[in-house]
Amino acid sequence: MADRCLLGLSLRPGKRYFIIGQCSPYVEQESEEISDAIVARLNPNSGAVENLEILFFSKRLTANEKIELPIEMVPIVD
DSSP: OOSSOEEEEEEETTEEEEEEESSOOOTTOEEEEEETTEEEEEOTTTOOEEEEEEETHHHHHHTTOOOOOOOOOOOOOO
């Protein structure tokens, strides 16, 4: 498991999203829409979720829209 969390924001026209993940996105990752405009980026070998992308993030933010991530939080045990 990664010991860091990557947060990123893209505001390029047509490519506006917020990303949360363990690593930078890469071409081999598989994509699965897990909720309305929420995309999970999966490791091609293990199927593990490496990143979550929240599409249209800036539009949702300015509209004061609630964003819910359909994920289960797992406690970290040292």
